[in-house]
Amino acid sequence: MPESPHPPHKPGISRREFLSGTGLTAAATALIGPGETLGQADKAKAIATPGFGPKPVACELTVNGTRITVQIEPRVTLLDCLRHYMDVTGPKRVCDRGTCGACTVLLNGKPIYACTMLALEAQGKNIETPESLYQDGQLHRVPAAFAQYDAQQCGFCTPGFVMAMKGCFDRNPKATPAEVERCLAGNICRCGTYQQMRHALRSLCQKGG
Amino acid sequence: MKNFTYYRPTTLEAAVALLDSRWGTSELLAGGTDLLDLQKEYVAQPDKVVSLNFVNDPIFTRIDVPQILPGTKAQVSIGAGVKLAEIAEHAELKKLFPALTDAAATIGGPQIRNMGTLGGNLCQRNRCWYFRDEFVQCLLKGGRKCYATDGENRYHAIFTRGHPCVIVNPSTLAPALIALGASAETVGPTGKRTLELSKFFQAPSKPDQREHVLVPNEIVVRVLIPVEGLRNASYEVRHKHSWDWPLVQAAVAFRLSGGKATDVRIILGHVAPTPHIATEAQKLVEGQTITPELAAKAGEAATAGAAPLSQNGYKVQLVKVAVKRALLLASGAQPDWLL
Numbered sequence: 105m106p107e108s109p110h111p112p113h114k115p116g117i118s119r120r121e122f123l124s125g126t127g128l129t130a131a132a133t134a135l136i137g138p139g140e141t142l143g144q145a146d147k148a149k150a151i152a153t154p155g156f157g158p159k160p161v162a163c164e165l166t167v168n169g170t171r172i173t174v175q176i177e178p179r180v181t182l183l184d185c186l187r188h189y190m191d192v193t194g195p196k197r198v199c200d201r202g203t204c205g206a207c208t209v210l211l212n213g214k215p216i217y218a219c220t221m222l223a224l225e226a227q228g229k230n231i232e233t234p235e236s237l238y239q240d241g242q243l244h245r246v247p248a249a250f251a252q253y254d255a256q257q258c259g260f261c262t263p264g265f266v267m268a269m270k271g272c273f274d275r276n277p278k279a280t281p282a283e284v285e286r287c288l289a290g291n292i293c294r295c296g297t298y299q300q301m302r303h304a305l306r307s308l309c310q311k312g313g
Numbered sequence: 314m315k316n317f318t319y320y321r322p323t324t325l326e327a328a329v330a331l332l333d334s335r336w337g338t339s340e341l342l343a344g345g346t347d348l349l350d351l352q353k354e355y356v357a358q359p360d361k362v363v364s365l366n367f368v369n370d371p372i373f374t375r376i377d378v379p380q381i382l383p384g385t386k387a388q389v390s391i392g393a394g395v396k397l398a399e400i401a402e403h404a405e406l407k408k409l410f411p412a413l414t415d416a417a418a419t420i421g422g423p424q425i426r427n428m429g430t431l432g433g434n435l436c437q438r439n440r441c442w443y444f445r446d447e448f449v450q451c452l453l454k455g456g457r458k459c460y461a462t463d464g465e466n467r468y469h470a471i472f473t474r475g476h477p478c479v480i481v482n483p484s485t486l487a488p489a490l491i492a493l494g495a496s497a498e499t500v501g502p503t504g505k506r507t508l509e510l511s512k513f514f515q516a517p518s519k520p521d522q523r524e525h526v527l528v529p530n531e532i533v534v535r536v537l538i539p540v541e542g543l544r545n546a547s548y549e550v551r552h553k554h555s556w557d558w559p560l561v562q563a564a565v566a567f568r569l570s571g572g573k574a575t576d577v578r579i580i581l582g583h584v585a586p587t588p589h590i591a592t593e594a595q596k597l598v599e600g601q602t603i604t605p606e607l608a609a610k611a612g613e614a615a616t617a618g619a620a621p622l623s624q625n626g627y628k629v630q631l632v633k634v635a636v637k638r639a640l641l642l643a644s645g646a647q648p649d650w651l652l
């Protein structure tokens with residue numbers, strides 16, 4: 105029997121907050137090790153770079169054209185910020201590790217995993233979530249095709265697939281079914297509704313996106 | 314995830330100055346596709362996270378393909394902050410360096426490629442599941458032993474001799490870039506330096522070592538690839554088409570003159586703690602015409618020195634196939650095994 109890799113109990117993981125105080129922390133501590141040759145100018149620059157956190161700081165995101173500001177700790181991901189702080193629950197949290205696609209949103213038009221990005225990094229960018237696909241009582245043609253072809257079962261993966269597909273047609277309205285499928289390679293459906301999604305995307309390709 | 318202070322410097326020098334001079338307390342954040350995973354697992358617990366995404370320096374953020382005039386020495390510059398998707402889709406890079414663009418095009422999935430960067434790809438941590446388990450204290454994390462050598466090791470190294478830690482280097486771009494003769498330009502506490510990518514990686518076995526040789530407060534600025542008119546290709550064997558690292562990869566580059574291959578480079582990925590130079594195979598192909606028979610022999614030769622673990626003997630066979638197919642692809646064969 106190989107020795108068990110698990111130690112009997114986990115050593116106390118430190119969550120102590122090194123730099124306490126207000127949201128803004130100057131990076132003047134522990135910058136330069138002994139024997140290092142950082143120039144005075146570089147030191148000055150580092151000190152001039154403000155830090156955010158670890159206490160909650162203001163985060164302003166542009167979600168579906170609306171600016172929303174919340175107070176969050178730096179460790180909050182874009183996905184958790186949207187869902188838990190902004191009540192934008194279209195993007196789903198499934199793996200939280202960048203391996204399923206349920207959290208897909210468009211960032212400046214490009215599909216990304218919201219679970220794998222810090223919310224603070226998404227400031228100043230255009231974030232499109234599934235919520236943007238229902239406006240003035242009108243469902244966007246991509247989710248409409250999903251509904252028409254019954255391309256979901258539990259529906260948990262659907263918001264991610266819909267956003268990835270929308271991103272694909274936004275980029276190339278004349279995309280072929282094979283091209284659209286390649287755009288969906290970063291999304292997985294555990295219920296296996298791929299065949300119905302194929303019908304949906306074919307109908308969209310025929311209509312030119 | 315342990316909480317931290319977040320910084321967003323606008324110059325690389327300011328970023329260097331923000332980093333600590335020992336591993337563990339500060340981390341650079343590029344696309345975050347690896348770092349956030351490590352933080353969620355408490356494998357990385359930095360107190361400071363220094364974002365590179367607000368650095369305003371075209372050398373770091375852009376691809377530059379100079380005008381290539383015959384008889385002159387030119388090099389392509391790819392900023393470390395460039396996204397994998399941009400590399401995969403770049404028309405001129407595709408023509409010059411298909412080994413690189415094909416490797417970039419198969420990484421992760423579209424979302425990962427829209428987020429992940431070249432610098433992050435080269436500096437990402439290994440995928441050993443013992444390493445990535447918060448509760449396992451293996452050799453690389455300062456523990457007493459490597460759990461993979463007599464544990465679950467089907468995705469680990471087959472070139473294991475002399476390596477107390479049997480990870481595979483996780484970068485798919487690295488073998489292609491080494492085959493192309495690329496080098497990395499970095500900036501650190503003592504200024505700039507340029508490192509051949511073949512000397513960029515190391516086999517780590519202690520917590521104060523990474524998969525590369527950079528010091529903790531050193532940043533990859535860009536990768537430079539000489540334009541030498543080499544035929545080149547990368548061939549990967551994978552389980553799945555998304556969310557996976559290759560089981561085995563072979564990247565090759567050579568000059569084709571008068572039907573003969575010279576200046577042959579054959580680099581294997583995902584089989585050793587660093588990208589593995591298949592010296593025997595290179596020698597065998599040097600000066601020869603690449604035929605299916607020669608390519609198969611080179612595949613055999615590339616396995617020289619392999620010492621697989623209990624569960625990964627299958628990778629030896631995959632090396633043979635990957636080398637053979639990469640050589641044939643680069644020589645311009647129209648293979649029927651391509652989808």
Ligand SMILES: Cc1cc2nc3c(=O)[nH]c(=O)nc-3n(C[C@H](O)[C@H](O)[C@H](O)COP(=O)(O)OP(=O)(O)OC[C@H]3O[C@@H](n4cnc5c(N)ncnc54)[C@H](O)[C@@H]3O)c2cc1C
Pocket residue numbers: 201202203340341342343344345346347348349365393394397419420421422425428429430431432433434435436437438483484485486531532533534555556557558559
């Ligand atoms: C599901 C999945 C599948 C994948 N499949 C593959 C695959 O097949 N092949 C492959 O090669 N990769 C694969 N990857 C890994 C992916 O390519 C890397 O995660 C990505 O390239 C890292 O880039 P990043 O910009 O997100 O890095 P980050 O996560 O931001 O950083 C990664 C590490 O590199 C350091 N770093 C970042 N930039 C620099 C720099 N300029 N200088 C010095 N250090 C730096 C960071 O401090 C950190 O330690 C996969 C990832 C996922 C999640």
Ligand code: SF4
Pocket residue numbers: 441442443444451452453454458459460461462477478479480
């Ligand atoms: S291969 Fe390396 S990282 Fe994995 S268990 Fe062994 S020592 Fe740890």
Ligand code: FES
Pocket residue numbers: 196197198199200201202203204205206207208217218219220
């Ligand atoms: S929840 Fe983000 S990819 Fe799975």
Ligand code: FES
Pocket residue numbers: 255256257258259260261262292293294295296297
């Ligand atoms: S419909 Fe259930 S996961 Fe896709």
